[in-house]
Amino acid sequence: MRTRFLLPVMAMLVALAACTPAADMGEGEPAGEMAAEEAEAPSSTVQSELLNDLATLREKYVGLAEAMPESEYGWRPADGVRSVSEVYMHVVAANFGLVSTVMGTEPPEGTDAAWYGQDAESITDKATVVEALGASFDYMAAAIESTGDDAWDNAVDLFGPNSVRGAMTFTLAHCHEHLGQSIAYARSNGVVPPWSM
Structure with a gap:
């Protein structure tokens, strides 16, 4: 019973995880550059x-x-x-x-x-x-x-x-x-x- 519930949930999470980087990435922008840009904090003084x-x-x-x-x-x-x-x-x-x-x-x-x-x-x-x-x-x-x-x-x-x-x-x-x-x-x-x- 528990396995029947967990398998669809896990499959959905894997599918979402696989789609997320593609959705976040700009056209032609390598994943590494995107991650670096997101990691930069706004400058502050x-x-x-x-x-x-x-x-x-x-x-x-x-x-x-x-x-x-x-x-x-x-x-x-x-x-x-x-x-x-x-x-x-x-x-x-x-x-x-x-x-x-x-x-x-x-x-x-x-x-x-x-x-x-x-x-x-x-x-x-x-x-x-x-x-x-x-x-x-x-x-x-x-x-x-x-x-x-x-x-x-x-x-x-x-x-x-x-x-x-x-x-x-x-x-x-x-x-x-x-x-x-x-x-x-x-x-x-x-x-x-x-x-x-």
């Missing part, structure tokens, strides 16, 4: 990986900040915990502050210094918060884009000895940490993150 991650973070933060009603910007899950707007502005201040420390650059001319000052978390106006979020991620992107391949291993001091690459990775990890917090805040207030609809 520290810069491109950081920029890809940063673009996703920017889209999610700005989208979530826009989706959250301004009436909930003062909401906090408990006393002594940052509110919605305080979390967003904490991220803004960190983006400007950490990147300027790591890259040795100043925020662009015209950037409101209140966005990255000690009182940044006191900003609660939704339009200002959304604008500041976008600007902070744009500043980070410009700093990453201006960093040459040979600079990523340079030593910097960010909470101790680090490399530029490590410090920027830390900065993006900080953004991810607070994105998770912001998602929980949004869902606690009945707001579905726009990208998960």
Whole structure:
């Protein structure tokens, strides 16, 4: 009984295996060349990986900040915990502050210094918060884009000895940490993150 079932299944698998290389191969392309092309990974650099991650973070933060009603910007899950707007502005201040420390650059001319000052978390106006979020991620992107391949291993001091690459990775990890917090805040207030609809 078992053999009667297994034989047709095995015959079908052998037939599929025999057809697969022919279906995958381009006309006149030797099998060895095709396998080598498929094995090559797309080229990637520290810069491109950081920029890809940063673009996703920017889209999610700005989208979530826009989706959250301004009436909930003062909401906090408990006393002594940052509110919605305080979390967003904490991220803004960190983006400007950490990147300027790591890259040795100043925020662009015209950037409101209140966005990255000690009182940044006191900003609660939704339009200002959304604008500041976008600007902070744009500043980070410009700093990453201006960093040459040979600079990523340079030593910097960010909470101790680090490399530029490590410090920027830390900065993006900080953004991810607070994105998770912001998602929980949004869902606690009945707001579905726009990208998960």
